Amino acid sequence: MKYSKKYSPFVTICLFLLVALSVQGCSGIGNNGPSGTTITTNSGGKQVTVAQNLFKGKFYLTIDHNLWVITGNGKNTELLRSRDIYDPAVSPDGKWIAYIEKFKNYSNLDVIPANGGPVRVLKSGNGYFYTDPLNRDIVKNTFFWFMQPEWSQDGSRILFLSDLQKNFVWADLNSLFGNNYFLDLQVFSIPFNNPSATPQVLAYASFGDGGDADASYQPANSSGAQQIAYTHYAYDAQTGTQQVDQIFLADANAIANHPGQYTPLQDSGVALTPPAVQNIQPAFSPDGKAIAYIRRESVTQMGLWIMATPPSSVTATPNDPTTAKQAMSVYFASTRILGNLYLSQPVWSPDGKQIAFFQYTNSEYDLWVTNVKYDAKTGKYAIQGSPQQLTTGGVDGGSRAVWTN
Numbered sequence: 001m002k003y004s005k006k007y008s009p010f011v012t013i014c015l016f017l018l019v020a021l022s023v024q025g026c027s028g029i030g031n032n033g034p035s036g037t038t039i040t041t042n043s044g045g046k047q048v049t050v051a052q053n054l055f056k057g058k059f060y061l062t063i064d065h066n067l068w069v070i071t072g073n074g075k076n077t078e079l080l081r082s083r084d085i086y087d088p089a090v091s092p093d094g095k096w097i098a099y100i101e102k103f104k105n106y107s108n109l110d111v112i113p114a115n116g117g118p119v120r121v122l123k124s125g126n127g128y129f130y131t132d133p134l135n136r137d138i139v140k141n142t143f144f145w146f147m148q149p150e151w152s153q154d155g156s157r158i159l160f161l162s163d164l165q166k167n168f169v170w171a172d173l174n175s176l177f178g179n180n181y182f183l184d185l186q187v188f189s190i191p192f193n194n195p196s197a198t199p200q201v202l203a204y205a206s207f208g209d210g211g212d213a214d215a216s217y218q219p220a221n222s223s224g225a226q227q228i229a230y231t232h233y234a235y236d237a238q239t240g241t242q243q244v245d246q247i248f249l250a251d252a253n254a255i256a257n258h259p260g261q262y263t264p265l266q267d268s269g270v271a272l273t274p275p276a277v278q279n280i281q282p283a284f285s286p287d288g289k290a291i292a293y294i295r296r297e298s299v300t301q302m303g304l305w306i307m308a309t310p311p312s313s314v315t316a317t318p319n320d321p322t323t324a325k326q327a328m329s330v331y332f333a334s335t336r337i338l339g340n341l342y343l344s345q346p347v348w349s350p351d352g353k354q355i356a357f358f359q360y361t362n363s364e365y366d367l368w369v370t371n372v373k374y375d376a377k378t379g380k381y382a383i384q385g386s387p388q389q390l391t392t393g394g395v396d397g398g399s400r401a402v403w404t405n
Helices: 009-021 171-177 321-328
Strands: 037-041 047-050 058-063 066-071 077-080 085-090 096-102 107-113 120-124 129-131 139-141 146-151 157-162 186-191 200-203 212-217 227-235 243-251 279-284 290-298 301-308 335-340 343-348 354-361 364-375 380-389 402-404
Touching: 037 066, 058 085, 066 085, 085 402, 096 146, 107 146, 120 157, 146 212, 157 212, 186 212, 200 212, 200 227, 200 243, 212 279, 227 279, 243 279, 243 290, 279 343, 290 343, 301 343, 335 343, 335 364, 335 380, 343 402, 354 380
Parallel strands: 085 146
Antiparallel strands: 037 047, 058 066, 058 402, 066 077, 085 096, 096 107, 107 120, 129 139, 146 157, 157 186, 186 200, 212 227, 227 243, 279 290, 290 301, 301 335, 343 354, 354 364, 364 380
């Protein structure tokens, strides 16, 4: 197998976004933004407004990479300012916000109290450069990237993406990859109350294509298994040159419970979507029974789809052909909710009756929302009414939003 290139962590995660932007104009779901409450003026000189009659609860998001909370009752607060903040995630008890603070060569995984307060650094990626003692022509470093934190359902653990294994050489993979280091982002977790503990790896990446993204725990799993869904970036098996973007499901404890069984060539995850179609950004419904996701439908069309979550039994034998077929059956029964030139980062309302997403409209990213309804007879979701625009003026489309009560 031949690997032609590597992507840096942030470039890989944003690759799908950049491809979409390269083909789009300024058209969107609607041409007129909502009337609403002005909360700030962004760095582009535009007033950012929020149509707060369209939702209940709270959105945590970033504007100019400052952390904001906007509410359905008109209380909007800037929690952190003058920082380079990404991907807020709120603990299940609503008391803490985890987020990423990015620097030039690394990023930190931080938390603050949900109402604002002192910053607590859980994991710092700060490091230093050094010369490889075995090859003085090679300069290495101990900087690390942390990205996209998410909480476990009991709030005891935080998962995140990182290149923590970048200085580790897989001895059993050298025949394929040579003596190369593993730079790709993988899924890890740490105990919230003991962040200095050795991070547990939850999902491996495919060597050389930038790794995994969009990982989150499944809520309310009745089987007791702790499942995670994530986007898995890889190269095609035939040529090793074509990018394959798939949604995977995995038992979060499979790698820890079966040491030595799984590797980047035989990961603990099972694919829920086929390799021939690009599917990314899975988001579990509040009851954990459905997954909203983004599908690349054509060069100029992206779709918001919903599929059922397969039974947790599929992650027990993820590399078995029969299991793989069963896991992917949910994809072929997916429901299309809507489509447009560019959609990203779906997030469910706490009651499961709405889905918010970012839409690029009129040369800016804004948050939109659509009502969805579940039909118990068919087991499918359907859109209700037309999507509505929640913000105007532009928010950070490259940083995820979270919706809480």
